[in-house]
Amino acid sequence: MAEYITGDCHGDFQKVEVFCRRMQTTIEDCMIILGDAGINYCMDHRDTERKKYLAGLPITVFCVYGNHEERPSSISSYRKKKWKNGTVYFEPEYPNLIFAKDGEIYEFSGKKVLVIGGAGSPDKAYRMMTGLPWFEDEQPNESIKNYTEQQIVESRWKVDYVLSHTCPLVYRPEKSLYTLSDPKSIDLSTERWLETLAANLQYERWYF
Numbered sequence: 001m002a003e004y005i006t007g008d009c010h011g012d013f014q015k016v017e018v019f020c021r022r023m024q025t026t027i028e029d030c031m032i033i034l035g036d037a038g039i040n041y042c043m044d045h046r047d048t049e050r051k052k053y054l055a056g057l058p059i060t061v062f063c064v065y066g067n068h069e070e071r072p073s074s075i076s077s078y079r080k081k082k083w084k085n086g087t088v089y090f091e092p093e094y095p096n097l098i099f100a101k102d103g104e105i106y107e108f109s110g111k112k113v114l115v116i117g118g119a120g121s122p123d124k125a126y127r128m129m130t131g132l133p134w135f136e137d138e139q140p141n142e143s144i145k146n147y148t149e150q151q152i153v154e155s156r157w158k159v160d161y162v163l164s165h166t167c168p169l170v171y172r173p174e175k176s177l178y179t180l181s182d183p184k185s186i187d188l189s190t191e192r193w194l195e196t197l198a199a200n201l202q203y204e205r206w207y208f
Helices: 014-023 045-055 124-130 142-154 189-198
Strands: 003-006 030-033 060-063 079-083 086-091 094-100 105-108 111-116 161-164 205-207
Touching: 003 014, 014 030, 045 094, 086 105, 111 142, 142 189
Parallel strands: 003 030, 030 060, 060 094, 111 161, 161 205
Antiparallel strands: 079 086, 086 094, 105 111
């Protein structure tokens, strides 16, 4: 069994399909998508088509929650189960498509992996103006933050890896990559909170 990591797919999984074919993956292997998989974005038949396509690939997909998708905890078709020593969300029709629970610590190949999803959308105003989906609970709320911090305390402030969608401020590029909004208007409260965690947390690598 092998684990792989990729970034935002936004509903386009051709690169994942090519990768699976090239690496000859099986359902025992795991592709980690660091947010914005794009399968809970439109909330209609388009999402269903993407899920069917992705579910047909020979790999298990483990999704971190992003900021361009609805939270699985807010979708009635999702169920909970235990997976790699942590709680995950899944739909029975697509058992190989799994969403992490924010703040959970999973075990991948003997390594402790903390997952923290969500972020503020720099394109929020544009999406609201043009009628594109925007999700009010895109950032971790106080309950999620408290749960995450409790998990970290129980792990004695030490994990092997952190998986998140956005990143602590210390890792944020100085030059903004966004052109749809004034950089000063971007809500960085999640990044600031992650910064407080990163300052005290012992970890080997942080992927975002």
